[in-house]
Amino acid sequence: xxxxxxxxxxxxxxxxxxxxxxxxxxxxxxxxxxxxxxxxxxxxxxxxxxxxxxxxxxxxxxxxxxxxxxxxxxxxxxxxxxxxxxxxxxxxxxxxxxxxxxxxxxxxxxxxxxxxxxxxxxxxxxxxxxxxxxxxxxxxxxxxxxxxxxxxxxxxxxxxxxxxxxxxxxxxxxxxxxxxxxxxxxxxxxxxxxxxxxxxxxxxxxxxxxxxxxxxxxxxxxxxxxxxxxxxxxxxxxxxxxxxxxxxxxxxxxxxxxxxxxxxxxxxxxx
Amino acid sequence: xxxxxxxxxxxxxxxxxxxxxxxxxxxxxxxxxxxxxxxxxxxxxxxxxxxxxxxxxxxxxxxxxxxxxxxxxxxxxxxxxxxxxxxxxxxxxxxxxxxxxxxxxxxxxxxxxxxxxxxxxxxxxxxxxxxxxxxxxxxxxxxxxxxxxxxxxxxxxxxxxxxxxxxxxxxxxxxxxxxxxxxxxxxxxxxxxxxxxxxxxxxxxxxxxxxxxxxxxxxxxxxxxxxxxxxxxxxxxxxxxxxxxxxxxxxxxxxxxxxxxxxxxxxxxx
Numbered sequence: 001x002x003x004x005x006x007x008x009x010x011x012x013x014x015x016x017x018x019x020x021x022x023x024x025x026x027x028x029x030x031x032x033x034x035x036x037x038x039x040x041x042x043x044x045x046x047x048x049x050x051x052x053x054x055x056x057x058x059x060x061x062x063x064x065x066x067x068x069x070x071x072x073x074x075x076x077x078x079x080x081x082x083x084x085x086x087x088x089x090x091x092x093x094x095x096x097x098x099x100x101x102x103x104x105x106x107x108x109x110x111x112x113x114x115x116x117x118x119x120x121x122x123x124x125x126x127x128x129x130x131x132x133x134x135x136x137x138x139x140x141x142x143x144x145x146x147x148x149x150x151x152x153x154x155x156x157x158x159x160x161x162x163x164x165x166x167x168x169x170x171x172x173x174x175x176x177x178x179x180x181x182x183x184x185x186x187x188x189x190x191x192x193x194x195x196x197x198x199x200x201x202x203x204x205x206x207x208x209x210x211x212x213x214x215x216x217x218x219x220x221x222x223x224x225x226x227x228x229x230x231x232x233x234x235x236x237x238x239x240x241x242x243x244x245x246x247x248x249x250x251x252x253x254x255x256x257x258x259x260x261x262x263x264x265x266x267x268x269x270x271x
Numbered sequence: 272x273x274x275x276x277x278x279x280x281x282x283x284x285x286x287x288x289x290x291x292x293x294x295x296x297x298x299x300x301x302x303x304x305x306x307x308x309x310x311x312x313x314x315x316x317x318x319x320x321x322x323x324x325x326x327x328x329x330x331x332x333x334x335x336x337x338x339x340x341x342x343x344x345x346x347x348x349x350x351x352x353x354x355x356x357x358x359x360x361x362x363x364x365x366x367x368x369x370x371x372x373x374x375x376x377x378x379x380x381x382x383x384x385x386x387x388x389x390x391x392x393x394x395x396x397x398x399x400x401x402x403x404x405x406x407x408x409x410x411x412x413x414x415x416x417x418x419x420x421x422x423x424x425x426x427x428x429x430x431x432x433x434x435x436x437x438x439x440x441x442x443x444x445x446x447x448x449x450x451x452x453x454x455x456x457x458x459x460x461x462x463x464x465x466x467x468x469x470x471x472x473x474x475x476x477x478x479x480x481x482x483x484x485x486x487x488x489x490x491x492x493x494x495x496x497x498x499x500x501x502x503x504x505x506x507x508x509x510x511x512x513x514x515x516x517x518x519x520x521x522x523x524x525x526x527x528x529x530x531x532x533x534x535x536x537x538x539x540x541x
Contacts, residue, residue, distance in 0.1 A: 009347045013359070016344050016418075020366050023377035023415070026387060030380065038380040039387055079281050086278025098278070101285050104293070109476035109521070111493055112514045115500050116292035119299060119507060143288040146281065204370055206479065211500065224372045228379075228483055240373045247368040251361065 024244060031237035038234065048238040055235060061223035064134075065203055068219065072141035073198035079142070080149025080198075081191055085183060087150070088157045105144045106151075113144060114211030121212060132214025140212040141202045148201060149194035156190035157183075299511035312512035319495060319513060326492040327520070329406060330474035333413035334421075337470050338463060340414070341421035345462070346455070348422070349429040360426070363419055371416050375483045378415065382408050382484065404486035412480040417473060421466040428462030429455060464532040468525055475521060492517050 005013070030038050034045035052058060087095050087102075105113050121136040130136075160183065168178040184191075206221035213222065227233045303309045348359055366374060381387045382403045389399040402408045432455060440450045478493025485491075492513065499510025 004352070005347045005350050009343075009350075012343055013347055016340065017359075017362055019415070020363065020418070023374065023381060024366060024369065026380055027373065027377040039383060039385055039390065079284060083278045083281030086276070086281070090278065098282065098285075101289055104289055107472075109472050109518065111476045111478065111496055112296070112518055113292075115496060115507075115510060115514060116296045117288070118500060119295045119511070120288070120292040123295065139288065143284070146284070200368070206370070206372055221370050221372055224370060224376075225479065228372060228376045236373065236376060240369065240377070243373070244369055248365065251365065251368075255357075255361065 024240075027237050028241045028244065031234060031241045033234060033237075036234060038237075048234040049242075052235045052238045052242075057218070058220075058223055058235065058239065061218045061220045064217060065220040068134075068138055068141055069199050069202040071138055072145055072202045073195050075138075076142045076145035076198045077149050077191060077195045080146045080194055081153060081184075081187070083146070084150045084153040084157060084187075085179065088154070102147050102150055104147075106147045110205075110207035111211075114140075114208040117143065117208065118211040131216075132212060133217050134213075137209060137213040137217060137219070140208050141205065144205070144208055145198035145201055148197045149191075152194035152197060153187055153190040156187040160186045296511045296514060299508050300515050302508060304506065304508055312509050313516070315509075316512065316516060322490060322492055322495050323517075323520075325406075325490070326475050326517075329410055329413070329489075329491065330471055330477075333410050333417065333474045334467055334470045336410065336414045337418050337421040338466070341418055341466065342425055342459075342463070345422050345425035345429055345459075346451075348426050356430075363422055367419050372479060372483075374416055375412050375480050378408070378412055378484060379403070382411070403484065404488045406485070406489050408484040409477075409481050409489045409491075412484040413470075413474045413477060416480065417470040420469040420473075424465040424469065425459055425462035428459050432458050460532050464528060467528065471524070472521055476517065 029041070031048055032044050032046070033041060034043040034047065083102075087098060090098070117136075117140050118132070121132055121139075125131055125136075164182050164186070165178050168182045169175070173181065204221070205219075206225060209219045209222055210225070213219065218226070224236060224239070227236050300312050301308060301310070303311075344363070348356060348363075351359060379386075383389075384399075384401060384403060386403070388402070392399050402411070436454060437450055440454055445453070475491075476493045476496075477491060478497050481487075481489050481491050481494055496510050496513055496517075498504045499506050499513065
């Protein structure tokens with residue numbers, strides 16, 4: 001590991017990166033094509049972007065996805081944070097089996113999580129007379145997000161100095177005050193991480209949504225699936241380009257900020 | 272810190288939305304559509320044996336290809352300087368931020384019979400290939416979608432290997448190859464094992480990839496389950512039984528693999 005990769009190493013790495021990016025590149029190039037063809041270049045146009053933004057169903061699906069992702073990630077982060085603190089204070093006799101149950105949705109194949117939830121919702125629905133829709137979609141998303149939030153927070157809890165909490169209580173804090181003023185600030189990075197993970201998982205999910213959303217509501221990935229089944233729809237290319245560029249810009253901003261912070265830290269320590 | 276009643280709301284949530292659904296899958300698998308007890312959903316499973324075999328064969332193939340392609344990437348990545356590592360790591364993870372439906376859709380225009388790959392081949396006056404709607408296309412789709420999930424855990428294990436160990440090995444006269452064979456390869460096995468789990472589980476239950484790149488010609492377990500729940504065959508009881516058998520095989524596979532893996536780790540004596 002003291003030696004840097006040589007020519008062959010670099011060459012291999014470029015081939016893999018080419019494999020990873022060629023399809024995305026093709027997708028982006030053909031979003032500007034002037035005809036419907038996905039494979040023959042006929043000239044530049046912004047036609048598919050215009051159509052994308054005038055397509056009501058895609059925009060609706062986009063709003064649904066965004067609302068579900070915001071609600072699901074906030075609810076999951078709230079429940080997950082409280083649950084993680086609770087788990088942490090348990091005896092391991094209780095904690096171990098509960099953590100294992102918590103891991104089930106992460107380990108299980110998405111399709112099995114999806115069908116099992118759909119069985120529950122359909123059965124409950126016939127008993128309580130409701131149908132699959134926004135509510136069941138949101139419940140499903142919260143359910144598969146919570147485990148990742150718990151997972152993000154647990155390591156931060158282990159790092160807390162227990163004396164801090166004891167000190168707070170000795171100085172007259174109630175347990176709730178200690179929770180709010182000592183524990184929450186200490187685990188904040190974990191909570192924020194959990195929130196981000198939950199949000200991206202929710203926005204990206206297709207399989208579980210597909211089984212739990214019913215026929216009347218569509219998320220963006222479900223809409224994309226419907227469009228890909230029709231095979232040729234360059235609006236998808238336009239949509240992909242916009243999504244990819246947004247993520248790229250976001251990641252560049254985050255990384256530049258991180259590097260700047262690190263440099264500041266280094267300067268401070270060197271002074 | 273004492274109050275453990277904090278977890279009560281989530282324990283209730285898990286009981287309703289994690290445990291109950293799984294119990295219901297078992298209940299459905301053991302009943303007829305009219306609600307009577309039966310074992311036929313399982314005893315008739317032989318009917319789907321070809322689908323089971325095809326799914327596990329293709330998932331296995333995709334996993335092996337991911338190891339072969341991904342391991343060198345993880346190894347090379349770990350040897351770069353921190354700055355280059357950071358950039359390359361970002362580049363490898365970036366495609367994951369794009370929805371996997373879009374990533375799979377992108378391959379359609381490349382692999383189609385009149386697609387870009389064949390255009391390139393005929394431009395070079397080489398014979399064209401028929402890939403779309405075959406098992407090859409489905410495996411390419413799986414590898415493309417899941418490769419980063421193999422690279423990530425292997426990389427994170429290799430990068431944590433104590434540099435002093437490697438230096439010590441070199442000082443004691445080992446060359447790069449034997450350092451790799453006797454030190455890095457055995458120590459990276461836990462990474463490979465978690466990579467295998469992260470690739471194999473989604474690959475064996477894939478159903479969108481098969482529909483986009485297999486064109487309905489390559490029918491896998493995911494398609495079978497989907498068909499029983501939302502498709503034309505509509506029979507959630509049979510679908511539940513198939514899901515259970517699939518997950519049981521996967522669980523046994525993962526347990527056996529991890530037993531084997533932890534043995535390897537001990538053999539290195541660290």
